[in-house]
Amino acid sequence: MLCRARLTLVAAALLALGAPRGGGARLLEWYTAWVSTAYTEPLSNRTVRGSAESGRYGDSSPKESAQGLVGIPRGASARHMDGCASDTDYDVPLPPGSRGPPSGEPPPPWIALVARGGCTFKDKVTNAARKRAVAVVIYNEPRFGNATVSMSHLGTGNTVVIMVGYPKGIEILEPVRRGIPVKMTIGVGTRHVQEYISGQSVVFVAIAFITMMIISLAWLIFYYIQRFLYTGSQFGSQGHRKETKKVINQLQLHTVKHGDKGLDVDAENCAVCIENYKLKDIVRILPCKHIFHRTCIDPWLLDHRTCPMCKLDVIKALGYWDGECSRVG
Structure with a gap:
């Protein structure tokens, strides 16, 4: 009976872990992003190109392509690239011989590059979109290396939002800070689907596990008591048989x-x-x-x-x- 109870608890725990939708476990869907860049080194006149599936679309971002010149917060050092101020202006280096748009006309397509931290993802995207950025690229903090994370930024409309790792962000930032125009193209990468466990399911599994351990401990105590009593009766029986003999x-x-x-x-x-x-x-x-x-x-x-x-x-x-x-x- 005790063994059956333990098996029931284990089965319940496994069901909680494996239920795809009903028991608290839900599906997480996310997309990687292709990030392609190209710029010309002024001294050597050499074109430097790079392309890698190194980005990750934000949760609320349209899964669409975008392209434009890269812009960064004006006057920001590498340590203050968060773009959190509501009045942040952006410097977008233009190709030689190019002029800015006439007064009253929209600027050419450009993509904001900002650092993670300092404020919410939504604030960063909203500030850049207010300056008519077609996309926002957020690079991760140094301690996370090449890793990217999911980003929640509800209410940012049609602005394409992706995250790249810290090394990739610095790679793009370096020529832009030197005033070199960098053209970026963002493309939709691979769709990923994975299951994850909600907090409610984790609590249920923890309670089931603790209960199972308590029952197991009780069963072991019962078993050893019975064994002790049986051993004692065997000793008594052996003594009785000796007297009978x-x-x-x-x-x-x-x-x-x-x-x-x-x-x-x-x-x-x-x-x-x-x-x-x-x-x-x-x-x-x-x-x-x-x-x-x-x-x-x-x-x-x-x-x-x-x-x-x-x-x-x-x-x-x-x-x-x-x-x-x-x-x-």
Whole structure:
């Protein structure tokens, strides 16, 4: 019964972990992003290109492509690139010979590059979108290396939002800070689906596990108590059998020979083994005068204490009680 209860708890825990939708476990869907960049080194006139599936779309971001020149918060050092101020302006280096848009016309497509931290993801995206950025790229903190995380930024409209690792962010930032125009293209990467466990399910599994452990501990205590009691009874039983054996050894023994009075060797047999008595057989004579082979009756009396034929309690008949060596009367 206890084992069945433990198995039931384990099954319940596994169901909680494996339930895809109903028991608290839900599906998490996210997309990687392709990040491609290109810029020209002024001194060597060499075009530097890079492309990697190194970004991750924000939870509320449209899963769409975007492209434009990279812009960074104006006057911000590498340590203050968060873009959290509501009046943040952005510097967008333009190709040589290019002019800014005429007054009143929208600027050419550009993408804001900002650092993680300092404020919410939504604030960063909203501030950049207010300056008409078509996308926002947030690079992670140094301690996370190349890792990216999911970003919650509800209410940011159609602005494409992705995160890249710290090394990738610095790689893009470095030429922009030197005033070099960097063209970026963001493309939709791989769709990922994974299950994750809600806090409610974790609590349920923890409670089930603790309950299972308590039941297991109770079962072990019960088992060892029973074993202790059984061992004690075995010791007692062995002691009882030793006393009974001593009493049985006091019963009369006789060696069968011709002319025994009251024993017809040719006609009588042992009621235990159903074999005729033979000359020189050693027999045991009980208080009720019934006769048996010693090798047959001794084990019987050790287990049953009674004559196989008349059911006389041999031990009591000899004046002993329950195998104890205290003679009655």
